[in-house]
Amino acid sequence: MFTSADLTAFFLTLQLAFITTLILLILGTPLAWYLAHSRWRYKFLLEALIALPLVLPPTVLGFYLLLLLGNNGPLGYMTASLGAEPLAFSFSGLVIGSVFYSIPFVVQPLQDAFNNIGQRPMEVAATLGASPFDRFITIALPLARQGFLTAIVLGFAHTLGEFGVVLMIGGNIPGETKVLSIAIYEHVEALEYTNAHLLSASLILMSFLMLIAVYAINGRFRAVRL
């Protein structure tokens, strides 16, 4: 069965995926709203930037994040001078990395959902006396609920499977940065195939179930595009 170290890695991974998804929803919703409604000419630059994690090897992302968050990097220097814990090789650093790593998986479904609503329902709500915030809450959010569900599931599932970024900026600290994918890698290195099987199979099962939910609800899977 699962070793206690495996269980720790398991729950750490869930925790990471949960926090990352939450942060991405908070940051991604206004960003997606902006992208869906902005008429800025160079909006495509921002869209391309957000899609980058889809094509980059995670190690590349991890490498630059390491430089950014490390003690000699600007962010690392800042946190150090504030007397805070260094970000590299910490859970917080992992969260930051995951947010970058999974951003397209949350922002793109939301942007699509907001686009699909169109201007009309918002205009109708405005003529019925709803302020911009009111109509965002009472019209846009409920109409975009499928997009939110897709964003949550994809953001969560994608973070679950992260490896390269963690390897670069997280390392392998039990209970702090040792997530499932790292634990599996370690088991394989140590030729503990049974443990590797258990963890891998549970990851497959979990991801599969979540994707089934998305497919079943959205009918077609068009959430992420490149």
Add this chain to the structure above:
Amino acid sequence: MRIKARFQIARSEVLNFNFDISAEGITAIFGVSGCGKTSLLRVIAGLELHTNSTLQVGDEIWQDENVFLAPHQRSIGYVFQEASLFDHLCVKDNIEYGFKRASADSRNISVEHVVSLLELQSLLNKKPAFLSGGERQRVAIARALAANPRLLLMDEPLSSLDQARKAELLPYIETINKEMNIPILYVSHSNEEIGRLADQLIFIEDAVVKASGAISELLTRSDLSLAHRRQAESLIFAKAEKYDEDFQLNYLSSEVGTFLVPGKKLPPSKELRLRLVAQDISITLEEQINTSILNIFPAVIDELFVESKAQLTVRLSINKLPVLARITMKSAENLKLEKGKNVFAQIKSVAVLA
């Protein structure tokens, strides 16, 4: 309620829409497709912002150099071409959306009232996806009304419906106009709808508001293209007086006189509108006695305007009401028609719009 507007709408050409009307009943914004009718309605609602524009509605300034009220700050109801219902809300919640957001002291119309007016009782718990096109548009109208607006804006609300649904929905709009004291601005390019519904016109042509005022006056004004159309027409308000069962003939009283119109019995309570097509009216100098034409009225020639070498339009004054007749130049010369001359108008056919 007085509406004073000066709009400069920048499109491929600049539209200058200036008018000052006393909006009561239904005021139709009329013009060909693409003339800017919808844009006009959108700037009145505040959905589009154009500078160098002012709008005063009643005693409130909605827009000038310093003020621009956002749509949600304007007391309006807006019915779009497509019903545009909120798909995630049931019919009842759709209708209540605006009502809940109306200030308590402006709530003169209850949700129950609009529901019964538009006969939506059986649909209240349904989601919009399960409604027919006509039902959806009725819900949209109810939703706009329930917001208790001071001004109701309707953008071709029937144009997305087929002929049968249109005929079904028109009476509802007439009822709203009769039962509620809300001025309606009604965008349309349909002669039929305008003739049936409008009390006043805002007539748009060549990127400007050419004229605004009572519909029967605008239809017969020689300086507007409306009177020069091939289908030029006059509008007369009438009431069913009595019905002759033997001949199936309606006697309709109007300020022009009594019209005899064959057909099914018309309801006596209703205000009827009679459309007189200019081409169906001929002029005689003496009253014809041995004729098949039933509707003959004494008239005075008010104005003659030439349409072509062959035709001219005569504006007749029958009991001070303007009625157009389209005749040939040859007949005008034969009869020596001129302004002020007493003649008889023979009206060959009358269309009852109802």
